[in-house]
Amino acid sequence: MGAARRSRRWLVPVTAIAVVAGVGALGPVVADASPDLPGITAQDLLAKVQTAKVDGLSGTVRSAADLGLPALPGVEGESQIPDLLTGEHTARVAFAGPDKARVSVLDHMAERVLTTDGKTAWAYDSAKREAVKLALPARPAAPKVAPEREAYDPQAVAKKFLAAIDPSTAVDVTGTESVAGRDAYKLRLVPKTDKTTVGSVTLAIDSKTWVPLEVTVLPRTGSDPALQVGFSSVSFDVPAASTFAFTPPKGVKVTEKTLPAITPKKHSTPKALPKADPNKPATADRPTVIGEGWETIAVFRGVELDPGNGPLAQLLANARTVQGSWGSGKILTSKMVSALITDDGRVLVGLVTADTLAAAAPQAPR
C-alpha cells in the first residue's frame, strides 16, 4: 500500500467531522426555512392576533434569556428574579379555556408542576418533594397561581408586548418562518424612541390560528436575542380535563392554603402598575411607575441594600456614579436592563438607557 493511498484513508474521519459539523450547524437552518404564505399587511395581522382565540392547546415551550445581568455567585439560588429571566428552560404547557392551565417546568433532574382546574390550584416541586394546594374562590377575578404560568405561555408574553404598541412603535411584517412545525408570519415591533434598550420585538404568528408561537426580543446593541420564548412543539387539540388534575403522591408534604375571595394584585404587569402618586409613596414591594410604553421605569423605595463585602459590593464599587439636583447614585447597566440605585435607598429599573434613568430621577418620589 503506497503512502498516498494510506493518507487518503484519513479523508474518512475528516469527512465524518465535516458531516457532523454540517448537520449540527445547518440542520436548524434548514428546519427553519421560510414557508410560502400569502402576503398580509401588518395592520391585518395585528387585528387577527388581537382577536385570536383558541379553546385549548398543549405543547413544549423553550425559553432562553440573556439579559446581560451580572452573574452573582451565591445570589442566584435565592434570587427574586423570575427564573424565566435567566438561562434556558423547557416547560410542558397545556391550556384549556380561561381557567384551566398546567405548566411543568422541566428542571435538571427535577420538575415543578403548576396546575389549576379552575377550582383548585396545585404547585408541586419534585426536588423538595413538597406540594401546595390552593383552594380558589368561587369566582376568581383571574387566578394568578404563580407568575411562571404566564411566563411560559408565549401567548401571554406576546400580549404584554402587543399591549405596549402605541404611536411610538413601528409595526411591520418581516417574512415567514417555521415554528414548531407550523407556518408562521413574523411580526416585528420596533420602538421609535431611542431611550429604550429594546431594539425590536419579533412575534411569530401562526398562519392558521393567529396565535403567537414565539417571541424574540433583540437588544438595541448586538444580534443575540435577549429573550426568546417559543413553542418547540404545539398541538391545538383541547387537552383532556384530567390533564389539569393533580393527586399528590404518597410521602409528599402537602400545605393547604385558601385564596381570599378578593384577589390582591400581587403580581401585575408593568402596564397595570399604579401610576405615580405622590400621596401614596412606593415601597420595596410596590413600585411606582414613571413614563409609559417602552420608556416605563419602575421605582422601588426603601430598598435596603447591604452589599457587605460580597460580589454585589464589588459590582457597585465599579459602577458609574451619577449626580443631579435629586442627589447622587450608582448606575448599573446591562445590554437590556439598567438600574439606578440612589444613595437614599431608591432603585429605578427599566428597559431604558442609563441617561433616561438619570433624567427620570427627579420625578421619582422619595
Next chain:
Amino acid sequence: MSPSDVQAVARRSNSGQLPESAQRPGAGRHTLALFGAELHLVFGRARTWVLLAVLGLVPLLVGVAIRLSGSSGDAEGFIGQVAGNGFFLIVASLGLSLPFFLPTAVTVISGESLAGESSLGTLRSLLTAPAGRSRLLAAKMVALAVFCLTATLTVWLGGLIAGFVLFPVGDVVLLSGSTVSLTDGLLRALGIAVLIAGSLLGLAGIGLFVSSLTSTPLAAMAATFGAFIVFGILGAIPQIDEIHPWLLMYGWTSFADLLRDPPYWDAIVRNLLMQGAYLAVFYAAAWARLTSRDVNG
C-alpha cells in the same frame, strides 16, 4: 500485561484465530468467531471483573451510608428518596457512577483494546492481513459497547439487590408527581442503564482511537482520561457556554427525563445523536490509523 492477559490472547488464538499465520479468517462464521474472541479477551481479564465488582459495590456503599445515617433524607433529588423507596437506589447509584466511576472503567478498557495487543506483540500478526483490519476494529468496538452495557447493568443489578434488601420498596413516584407501578419503574431504570451505556459510547470511541496511536496501554488510558477531564473543564467554564451543547458530556444527565410522565425524549435523542457523532468521528479516525499503519508500527 498480567499472565491472565496472555492466557486470554492465547485463548483467542485457539478459538478460530490464526495469529501466527498471515491469514485472517474470512467472512461469516469466522467473523462471529472473531467477535466472540474479542469478548473473551475483554471479559477474560481479571481487571475487567475488578472494575465490574467495584461498580457493583457502588449501590451497596451508597445504600449502607444512607441506612446508617438514619435520616429520612433532607437531600434533594434521587438520593433523598432512597430511604423511602429502595427503588431510587438504582437511579441514584447510576447517577452517582456516571460522572466518575463509569468513565474510568470505560477509559481503562478502551485504552487497553488496541495498545494492549501492540504491547503484547499480538497486533503485528493481526495487522499482516489488511482485509481483516476493519473487521478487527469492528470487533474491538463491539466488545467495548458490550462492556459499557455490562457495566451499567451491573450497577442496575447492584442497586436492585441493595435497594430491596436495605429499604422498603413500593410504587414509584415520577418527577412529574404521578405514580407508576414498581415493575414500570424497574423497566424505566433498565432503560436508564441502557441510555447511560449509550452515553459512554462517545468516550469509548475516543479511547479506541487513542489506543490505536500507541503501543503503551497506560499511555492510552492516561490520554483518554485526560481528554475526558478536558471536556469536564471546558463544560465548567461559563464564558464559553456557546460550545457547551457540543461537548461530550453535555447531555449525559438527560437520562432523568425517562422518569417524567410522559418521558421527555428531546434531550435523550439529542444526547444519543451526539454520542453517535463522537463515535463516528473517532471510530473513523481509528479505522484510518489502523488500516494505514505499518505492520511494524
